[in-house]
Amino acid sequence: MMGLACYFALMCVAFAAQSPVEAPAVDEIQEWIPRSRLRVLHRIGTDLAKLGREEEVTTLAEVLRRLGETQEGLARFQANLAKHLEGEPGSLRRSSALITRLEKETERLSKSLAKMPQALRTQVAETLLLLDAQNASANMSLWHVRSPDGQWARPNLLALDEGRRRLSLRVQEARALAFGIDLKPSSLTAVRNLYGEGRSVSAHGITLHGAQSEQKLRRILHGVLQGLALSEAMRGKPLAVPDLSREHEFLLLDSRSRFESALTEAVENLGLSFSDVAEIESTNQLSFQDKRGWRTSTWRPEAAYQSFLLWMILREILGDGTQPCLAAGHMNWITLALYGTTLPNVMWLDPHANQRTLTKGLRLDGRAVWRSAQRGLYGCRSWMIERVRRNEDPPWWKAMVDQLGKIQNDVLFKTTLVHEYLACSNQLASLLEATRAEDERVRAFEAALETDLPTFEERWGQWLLGSRDGLVQRLTLLSQTEGSASEGQATKNMVRALNKVRAMAFRNQPVEFEQVVETPELNAGARAHARYLRQNEEQKYLWPDAHEEYIDRPGFTPEGARAGLNSVIAFTGSPDSAMRQWMGTFYHRLPLLDPSVFAIGFASVERIDVLDCRSLRAPLERDHWIPWPADRLTRVPRKFQPEFPNPVPGSSQESLGYPITLQVFRAQGRDALEIRMSLEIENKKPVECHFLSPDQALFEELVPPNAWCLIPKEHLKAATGYVVKVQSQTHSFSWSFRTER
Numbered sequence: 001m002m003g004l005a006c007y008f009a010l011m012c013v014a015f016a017a018q019s020p021v022e023a024p025a026v027d028e029i030q031e032w033i034p035r036s037r038l039r040v041l042h043r044i045g046t047d048l049a050k051l052g053r054e055e056e057v058t059t060l061a062e063v064l065r066r067l068g069e070t071q072e073g074l075a076r077f078q079a080n081l082a083k084h085l086e087g088e089p090g091s092l093r094r095s096s097a098l099i100t101r102l103e104k105e106t107e108r109l110s111k112s113l114a115k116m117p118q119a120l121r122t123q124v125a126e127t128l129l130l131l132d133a134q135n136a137s138a139n140m141s142l143w144h145v146r147s148p149d150g151q152w153a154r155p156n157l158l159a160l161d162e163g164r165r166r167l168s169l170r171v172q173e174a175r176a177l178a179f180g181i182d183l184k185p186s187s188l189t190a191v192r193n194l195y196g197e198g199r200s201v202s203a204h205g206i207t208l209h210g211a212q213s214e215q216k217l218r219r220i221l222h223g224v225l226q227g228l229a230l231s232e233a234m235r236g237k238p239l240a241v242p243d244l245s246r247e248h249e250f251l252l253l254d255s256r257s258r259f260e261s262a263l264t265e266a267v268e269n270l271g272l273s274f275s276d277v278a279e280i281e282s283t284n285q286l287s288f289q290d291k292r293g294w295r296t297s298t299w300r301p302e303a304a305y306q307s308f309l310l311w312m313i314l315r316e317i318l319g320d321g322t323q324p325c326l327a328a329g330h331m332n333w334i335t336l337a338l339y340g341t342t343l344p345n346v347m348w349l350d351p352h353a354n355q356r357t358l359t360k361g362l363r364l365d366g367r368a369v370w371r372s373a374q375r376g377l378y379g380c381r382s383w384m385i386e387r388v389r390r391n392e393d394p395p396w397w398k399a400m401v402d403q404l405g406k407i408q409n410d411v412l413f414k415t416t417l418v419h420e421y422l423a424c425s426n427q428l429a430s431l432l433e434a435t436r437a438e439d440e441r442v443r444a445f446e447a448a449l450e451t452d453l454p455t456f457e458e459r460w461g462q463w464l465l466g467s468r469d470g471l472v473q474r475l476t477l478l479s480q481t482e483g484s485a486s487e488g489q490a491t492k493n494m495v496r497a498l499n500k501v502r503a504m505a506f507r508n509q510p511v512e513f514e515q516v517v518e519t520p521e522l523n524a525g526a527r528a529h530a531r532y533l534r535q536n537e538e539q540k541y542l543w544p545d546a547h548e549e550y551i552d553r554p555g556f557t558p559e560g561a562r563a564g565l566n567s568v569i570a571f572t573g574s575p576d577s578a579m580r581q582w583m584g585t586f587y588h589r590l591p592l593l594d595p596s597v598f599a600i601g602f603a604s605v606e607r608i609d610v611l612d613c614r615s616l617r618a619p620l621e622r623d624h625w626i627p628w629p630a631d632r633l634t635r636v637p638r639k640f641q642p643e644f645p646n647p648v649p650g651s652s653q654e655s656l657g658y659p660i661t662l663q664v665f666r667a668q669g670r671d672a673l674e675i676r677m678s679l680e681i682e683n684k685k686p687v688e689c690h691f692l693s694p695d696q697a698l699f700e701e702l703v704p705p706n707a708w709c710l711i712p713k714e715h716l717k718a719a720t721g722y723v724v725k726v727q728s729q730t731h732s733f734s735w736s737f738r739t740e741r
Contacts, residue, residue: 028068028120029067029068029120029124030068032112032115032116032120032124033067033068033109033112033124037067037105037108037109038064038067038068038069038073040105041060041063041064041067041105042064042076042077042080044060044098044101044102044105045057045060045061045064045077045080045081046080046081047098048060048081048098049081051095051098053475053478055389056471056474056475057081059130059471060131060471061074061077061078062130063127063130063131064077066123066124066127067109067124067127095475095478098475099472099475099476102131102132102471102472102475103132103135103472105131106128106131106132106135106138106472107135107137109124109128109131110125110128110135110136110137110138110141111137112124113125113128113137113138113141114137114141121141122141122142124138125137125138125139125141125142126138126142129142129470130470130471131470131471131472132470132471132472132473133152133469133470133472133473134151134152134470134472134473135152135470136152139152142154143155145158147161154462156425156459157462157463157466159425160421160424160425160463163423163424163425163426164420164424164558165551165556165558166424166551167234167420167423167424167558168551168558168561168562169550169551169561170230170233170234170239171230171337171338172548172549172550172561172565173233173239174226174227174229174230174233174239174338175226175338175565176544177225177226177229177239179203179204179221179222179225179241180203181201181202181203181218181221181222182201182202182203183199183200183201183214183218184199184200184202185197185198185199185200186198186199186200186209186210187200188200188209188249188251188294189269189292190251190262190265190266190269190271190290190292190294190296191209191210191211191251193265193269194211194253194258194261194262194265195211197211198210198211199211199214199217200217201214201217201218201221202221203221203225204225204228204241204244205243205244205246205247205248206221206224206225206244206247206248206249206250206309206313207247207248207249207250208220208221208250208252208309209249209250209251209252209294210251210252210253210254211254212252212254212672212695213695213696215695215697215700215703216302216694216695217252218700219302219703220252220302220305220306220309223302223303223306223338223339224306224309224310224313225241226338227306227310227314227334227335227338227339228241228242228310228313228314228317229241230334230337230338231310231314231317231330231331231334234330234333234334234423234428235428235429235432236426236428236429242317244313244316244317245316248312248313249293249294249295250294250295250296250297250309250312251290251294251295251296251297252297252299252305253296253297253298253299254299254671254672255299255671255672256298256299256671257671258298258299259286259296259298259299262296263277263280263281263288266288266290266291266292266296269292270291270292271290271291271292272288272290272291276288286298286300286344287308295312299671299672301705302705303339303340303341303705304341304344306335306338306339307335307339307341307342307343307344308344310331310334310335311331311335311343311344314330314331315327315331318330318432319436320437321436321437322432322436323400323432323435323436323438323441323445324399324401324402324403324404324406324407325396325399325400325401325407325415325418325441326415326419326422326428326431326432326435327404328343328399328404328407328412328415328416329399329415329416329417329418329419329420329422330419330428331343332412332415332416332419333377333416333419333420333423336375336376336377336380336416337376337377340375340376341374341375342374342412343412368513368598368599368616368618369382369383369386369616370383371618371619372598372616372617372618373413374618374619375596375617375618375619376566376614376615376617377420377562378562378566378615378616379615379616379617379618380413380416380417381417381464382521382616383413384410384413384414384417384464385464385465387410387414388461388464388465389465393410393414393461394410394411394414395453395457396414396415396418396453396456396457396460397441397442397453398411398414399411399412399414399415399418400441400442400445402439417460417464418460421460421463421464424463427449430448431445431448431449434447434448435448477520477521477524478520490575490602490604491518491523491602491603492518493575493576494518494575494578494579494600494602494611495516495517495518495600495602496575497575497576497579498516498579498592498600498611498613499515499516501579501583501592501593502514502515502516502592502593502595504630504633505593505626505627505628505630506595506624506626507630507631508631509624509625510622511595511624512595512596512598512618512620512621512622513595513596513597513598513618516597516598516599516600516613517598517599517600518599518600518601518602519599519600519601519616521559521601522563522599522600522601522602522612522615522616523601523602523603524559524601524603525559525560525562525563525601525612525615526563526567526601526602526603526610526611526612527603527605527610528555528557528559528560528563529549529560529561529563529564529567529603529610530603530604530605530606530608530609530610531555531560531605532549532553532554532555532556532557532560532564533546533569533608533610534555534605534606534608535553535554535555536550536553536554536555540571540608541644542644543644543645546564546569546644547564547565547567547569548561548564548565549561549564562615563601563610563612563615564610565614566612566613566614566615567610567611567612567613567614568582568588568591568592568611568613569608569609569610569611570582570588570609571607571608571609572607572609573604573606573607573609574604574609575602575604575609578604578609578611579592580637580641581641582611582641583628583641584637584639584640584641584658584659585640585641585642585643585659586643586647586659586661586692586707586709586711587643587645587647587702587704588643589628589659589661590661590663590704590707591613591614592613593626593628593661593663594613594614594617594663594665595620595624595626595665596617596618596619596620596665597613597614597616597617598616598617598618599615599616600612600613600616601615619667620665620666620667621667622667623664623665623666623667624663624664624665625662625663625664625665625731626662626663626664626665627660627661627662627724627735628660628661628662628663629658629660629737630735630737631735631736631737632735632736632737633737633738634737634738634740635738635739635740635741636658636716636737636738636739636740637658637739637740638657638658638715638716638717638718638739638740639654639656639657639658639715639716640653640654640656640657640658640659640711642654645699645701645702646699647690647692647698647699647702647709647711648690648692648698648699648711649698649699651690651713655713655714655715656690656711656712656713656714656715657687657689657711657712657713657714657715657716658712658715658716658739659709659710659711660677660679660689660709660710660711660712660724661707661708661709661710662675662677662707662708662709662724662726663706663707663708664706664707664708665706666706671729672694673728673729673730674695674728674729675693675708675726675727675728676726676727676728677691677708677709677710677724677725677726677727678710678724678725679710679712679722679723679724679725680722680723680725681717681720681721681722681723682720682721682722682723682736684723687712687716687722688712688713688714689710689711689712689713690710690711690713691708691709691710692707692708692709692710692711693707693708693709694706694707694708710724716739717739718739718740718741719738719739719740719741720738720739721736721737721738722736722737722738722739723735723736724736724737
């Protein structure tokens with residue numbers, strides 16, 4: 001079994017072997033860095049190990065190596081710290097004194113910088129920034145500058161910070177776009193042959209046909225149009241849907257089983273040949289181009305539909321000459337940012353096998369953060385930051401292939417974030433054109449970037465990690481979770497309250513993540529958004545304004561903006577009270593019971609409670625049916641907790657009863673579910689309810705894709721038993737609960 005000490009030893013070896021910075025000769029460095037200073041760093045390392053911070057200890061070992069510590073000294077360092085790393089980690093609340101010591105020691109070490117030879121000064125200054133990225137002497141030695149908020153940074157990173165702010169705003173603006181969408185009966189022959197009748201929605205030269213509900217088709221098309229507009233903005237154009245060179249028509253089937261019928265219908269009506277069908281079936285394709293003028297797709301979840309349609313349209317807008325790595329990064333970034341899913345599987349031609357190959361789905365290797373990279377930008381960034389810190393990220397040239405379908409897994413995540421860097425640095429549009437149709441890809445990219453790829457990737461890595469990523473800054477961020485006894489306890493109380501509710505909801509069914517955990521980075525984002533709402537009171541009680549941040553308002557941060565979009569919000573100042581409120585609603589309850597969530601962030605600032613419960617989710621490996629109130633639960637509240645937006649527009653929320661929800665999470669893409677629910681008192685007397693479903697939403701602007709809900713039109717009776725009955729294509733079951741006195 002590999003313990004922490006063994007892990008630490010391996011990491012030290014890896015860090016030393018892969019680090020691009022060579023340690024100076026011992027004699028040369030000892031003239032400027034006395035051994036007494038290295039011994040102080042050894043003692044700081046002991047305290048870091050006592051906190052259980054193996055990653056930070058590894059960084060400190062690298063600092064010692066760069067500052068001239070001998071191999072024997074590094075071996076003693078590792079041996080001394082191994083026992084502490086294996087022990088119970090201490091509280092981060094005690095790290096404030098350690099942070100102060102690190103700052104002071106970095107300052108002492110920096111006093112010799114001005115007298116050092118230029119080459120050595122640069123090398124030592126870079127090393128000191130690993131300790132404290134805001135040390136003034138080290139930053140000035142490297143010609144860094146102060147940002148408007150007083151932080152030191154490389155000049156190029158300051159501009160990139162502004163670029164990230166702009167990009168965050170573009171995403172927010174794209175989400176807010178509205179479009180006029182026309183509805184009419186479908187005119188496609190295939191729709192009449194398969195369904196008898198159907199409908200179509202159309203806007204901006206795109207038409208979707210199918211037998212699915214009008215609301216579902218509208219939502220899918222709306223998301224695609226938002227993605228097209230965001231693509232334009234990221235390439236330096238106005239945030240608007242572009243004029244398309246031709247009309248695009250799609251038939252979206254309502255079940256996977258219908259796909260076989262669609263193939264047969266297309267053959268019978270000259271839309272496909274028998275050889276076309278043979279190729280489609282042999283390569284497991286999920287869509288096909290019908291020769292009658294449209295593309296037919298099998299059933300997918302809404303987010304997957306949007307990703308697929310965006311890919312089909314955007315690849316024509318970008319053009320065949322666009323480098324696959326830029327197209328993949330561009331489209332994957334948009335789908336993660338807007339839809340919470342990666343690119344669809346893409347076909348590519350294997351010239352050696354003389355056959356088409358379908359990109360395989362991303363493997364599930366058990367690491368939750370890796371898996372979460374498939375679900376959103378935050379997970380993608382978190383995973384790649386870990387890879388970069390360990391020098392394990394794939395080189396970008398691996399993405400420079402001839403076909404987009406070859407770009408998978410970590411290489412896809414890497415090129416996605418390289419794309420974000422290019423967009424933030426205003427290089428994306430020019431790079432798209434400069435490398436168009438170039439076969440000598442590495443040469444073309446280096447010429448367009450005016451630097452070699454290793455130098456470019458070093459800059460990208462600095463941007464990804466941030467200019468403020470020294471040990472002092474990392475420990476400060478970590479300690480913010482427990483920065484004060486009250487703050488730390490509030491976060492712990494929220495984790496406890498959420499895990500208690502989830503344990504009741506998941507009872508009797510295995511889930512991938514039994515307990516959620518807090519993460520300092522998500523806590524910091526939640527705190528940033530709570531502070532933003534404190535400064536912008538007019539947004540607090542509006543939807544979607546409470547979840548958004550505007551770049552021209554005080555307190556805006558990209559981290560807070562992301563947290564706001566992924567959070568539920570209350571105004572209680574108490575984790576337990578906030579949890580009771582959220583669980584008494586429809587919209588705010590749903591993310592709390594999502595079994596794919598494995599980490600959260602929480603902050604409460606002046607009675608503004610922000611819980612980020614969507615940023616870190618991982619694809620599920622099994623199906624889950626999550627009812628609430630849980631089966632046989634007692635002391636269930638009787639009343640609905642008012643929320644905004646109102647899920648039953650026009651009704652008085654104060655008069656509604658406690659909502660009953662069923663959430664269905666399916667590990668694999670399956671046919672859309674048709675579910676009916678009813679509520680009865682134990683004596684079988686029916687209870688009149690509003691029924692909400694993905695296809696029968698009462699508030700069309702916010703429709704959860706996997707949730708069904710009964711909201712009683714009156715308060716539930718006290719100390720009374722109730723029975724919920726469910727019918728679907730695959731399940732017919734019931735559960736019961738009893739209300740509080």
